[in-house]
Amino acid sequence: MALTNLPSNMFAGLISTNVSEIYLNNNFIKSLDGEIFSKLIHLRKLDLSWTGISDSNYTFAGLSSLETLSLSGTWFSNFPNFCNGNQSYLPKLKRLDLDNSKIDSLSTTLMCLDNLRTLHLVKLSLRLLYKNTFSKLRSLENLNLGRLGSQFRRIEPGAFNSKSLKNLTFSVTSTFSFNDHYIKRFQQLFSNCSQLEYLDLSDNTFQISDYNWLKMFKPLKQLKELKLKNAKIQYLPTFKQNIFPMLRRLNLASNRISSWQGNAPFNEMKTLQMLSLRGNRISLINKTSFPESWNNGEGSLKTLLLVGNPFSCSCGISWLRQWIDTTTSKNITTDKNEWQCSISNTKVLEYYPMQTFPCLVTYIVPSLMALFALLVTSFVCYIFRFQIKLKLYRCKSRKDGYNSISNKGYVFDSFVAYSYKDLNWVKQHLIPKLETQHHLKLCIRDRDFQPGTVFSDHITEKIEASRTFLLILSDNFARDKWCKFQLDIASHIGISRGDLSIIPVIIKDISFKSLSESIYNVINNTDCMVWSEDGPASELFWTKVVEGIH
Template sequence: MLQSYFLIIVLLALPVYILVARTSSCPKPCICKKKGGTASCRGALLRFVPVFPTYVTKLYFSGNLLETINASTFRNLEGLKLVFISLGQNGITHITADAFSGFRFLLELDLSRNPKLTPLMVADAVAHIKCINFKHIILNRMIWRNEPTELYISLSHFNIQKLEMLENNFENLNMTLLSENLAQLKELRIGYGVISIIQPGYFQKLEILDLHFNRIRFTKDFFGNETTCYLPQLVKLNLAANSIASIDKLFWCLDNLNVLRLDGNPILDVLNNTFFYLPSLEILYMGNLGFRFNRIDDRAFQSSTLKQLWFFNNHFVFIKDVMHHFNETEIFRHSPKLEYLDLRGNEFPSIHVLEKMLSPVKSLSQLIIDNCQLITLPENLFSKLPNLFYVSLRNNRISSWNGQRVFGNQSSLRTMRLTGNSLSTINERMFPRKALTHLSMLFLGNNPFACTCSNVWFKNWIETEQSIFENYPELYHCKTPPEKDGELLKDGIPTQFECSNTKNELFTAIVTSLSLSGIVFVIIFSLIFRLRWHIRYWLYLYRVKKKEFSLITNEETDYTFEAYVIYCDNDLKWIQRELLGKIENESEISLCIRDRDFEVGKVYVENIIEKMNSSRRIILVISHDMVKSNWCLFESRIAQEKCLNKESDALISLMVEDVSEENMSSSLRAFVNSASLSKFPAKEYDQEQFWLNLTKLLRNQR
């Protein structure tokens, strides 16, 4: 009798206990937060779903071990008004059709990273969700090989607004079928896949389309035809890292498009009016386009709304030549509202190009030109940009500049980044304080500072306004003198008193010695200058005799290089891009290039002699700059000596610019006339035959 009473009491108390447990405790090892109504059991390796407090409306249950899911799996969730549940990475192998039938308030479901689930299983289970307001499903990294068309049909019973299927393996995407079943869709994300075939579809309400990291080549009618715009409400479009080579006349009728991502595509050029027909475009990403990108038309970026342009890591050389096309005065003139410009990872051979490019952009407020091989700051630019408050010039080769010419009388700059450059000395001439009254943040760390008396002014400035120097003192180290290498700048720079004493002691000795040595130096230098090339040639003959170098003969010799190339510094880019690309990379014929193959630390003349002796032939690259270069003429004289006993084709002359014989020295003219001479053709269709003839000539002794 007592046992019966006890059982009745237990049965009556059990619901009360469960209610109290739900309202007050969170099951271990889960974490519950009443504010926001969340419960998280991520990575707990649970094999069941425990009881949760009644306030929980969002359950994060990824990284557990629910291999099979059915209606009973979620029995302990009865009574909760769950609007979101995440079941990602649970190793689910089977899911029944009634698994989610008990969720009457469910709005979002995440089944990601359960690759053993088939699209049909998911479609059957989703179809039985009782909440008609269900609107968001996430199916990332399911590794599906076929497009889940069955799922589209199941989801058609709901007003789905967001569908996310990242990292799957189906090649075809039928947006026509998608739009027919998910007419209310506002956000579609199908990135990190292998989609190569895509059928367009009409989405009346779609605002976000993310197809990045696929293999899609878009046709010109993807966004609409003459009568219909397929995506009239699109606001954000992400097409990054696909296979788009041309964007000419691709974008139109997208009147609401605000953000466009094209970075990581093998785009070759940007032609006129490419973005002109996007009346709401404000943010454009065009970075990492590859080494083949080579053309920007005058009105390529013409837009009355564009505010941000991310044009980074394109390796574009802002110079007018046969390889790159752009107009320095027009490129940004037609983007009047541009505020943010990222040009990092490109190249500016002339610092004056920046002034001509950017001066028209009066609205510019933030400028990034990191890693652009700059050696100084652009003059007459910052003072012409009244709204510019942030500029980043990190990881260039900047060593000094004239502050008055750079900043003018007044600059609006508030933040300036110059970390990772070649700054050794900072003085008042570089940072005129009257012109930089707004400067409040300055990054100068990771530069090779000289901890000498030349930086006393810099040290005093830091001590006076330390608040503007970011990352000081930890990123400010001495590089020179050698005994202070690595020491903190604040400890390494001498005091002003120490520098004053040193100056007084050295002044008299320096003046005396300089006066005497100056006279002797002028006399000796005058003689050396007049006889400089005779001296170099005599030294060369002396070294040849001393080291017992022999003349090159027709006898078979093991050569390291097929040809030694004589060129001037201004032709180096042509050598790297054209000659090496066609002869070494494509034809596998080794060439000796001094900027690459000379041994560091060895005397320059010895390098020339040894490398010529290691080369079967000599290639003379003739240009206007070459015939004016004393070093090239010196190399030519050595080459002339080396070629005396060789056959007629030992020397090959390549004329990359039309140089008349009147502009050559008599010895160079005679040398050139004795060689095989070829002119580099100006027309591209003649260049292939030119390279073929040169390759045959270099191989005829093999």
């Protein structure tokens, strides 16, 4: 058919029938008068897609029985008006398709479609999404905003606000980015989407930190499926159980993921059943890549998809090669028959690393060297066993002599000045070593300062009550104005009191641009101790720190 208009009596012969669907798609119809269909009381679906209907000539009066309406490919440049005063022309409408239409703006809140369940707005030329655009669609459950195109630039916080929305697809192109620079727009993006169960954000670019990632998705406690295909993700974000308590399916296919640190991204996932990492840049999978419960088949994971990754068929793939032969893997890795080695055309299933000479050497030689080192160490300890016992005795005696604080009435052995960003180092290394092991009493501001007191007064009071001043230097310290304030106060008290020793400890490198004059003077005029995790160096470091305090 090549209809250009719809005569008023076109459907007169269908009035007494039970016709429920009419398809007028792919015609040249330029106007719509809903009254033409008014006597078709059983009409439920009307397809007017790919016609010439536009903003200038249409009315939906007479279509009150419709449940599905397709206006895809039409010439509407604005979202159609479905309001008849305070009423709706289409009170029963459940599905509306406006894909590929000319709509370039949704500047007003969509209204008068109280029973609408599904709204498709695929391939529109939108430039931005406004706050509360869909909030008046009280029954909306499925919203598809896929493939919006490179002209899309901005989304306002709360654009998806909806108390009923369950399934959302929002994909633009690689030109639209979720990044930390505009994070304030995205942190509240889903704050009022508490019922969302399915979320597809594929084909956008994601460049946000773990903290902002978790904050953006935190409101979605009902989310069961998350798709982030082709999202330019390079580093796996963390999927915490308290943020994704219901997540069942996770699709991260076609990204740029090559590796991740241990099993941290998935360690807390107790409900995940399907994980797709297809088409990434993963070359090695080892025992620590996934939680132990997944490896032994005791976890929730039922499907793991890894096809399309450039696996490195070398000795490093030994664990993976053994694992895919286990019963657990056979049930989970449904696409393992298609896994390919990156260099050759060999399939991973056909590669047996322990049958190759290089791999045998790689595994056997380190074992022999470790055994040899153990034997040498044991022999040396036996030969010098008396000298070692004497050294331990001297250390114990010195430790016992350091237990009491100075007789001058100081409350603390040392005031510890550090940046808040280095608090973990203080907790994990400094406190256990000096307080627990050497029984020194330290003043730690995050522990010993009383709330409600003026911070600067607290600093002065605690430094004056301390016998020494322990300076934990790092680039974080050098950029912190309160840290530099503490150093200045300590220098002043040291001059006036005469017996306050400043003990500088460097735990991280300090950039030249962050180096202040006061820090430079301390480093230049004092014997600094540099933190190291190396065994002998670490022991020497702590010995010098304890001696400095005493």
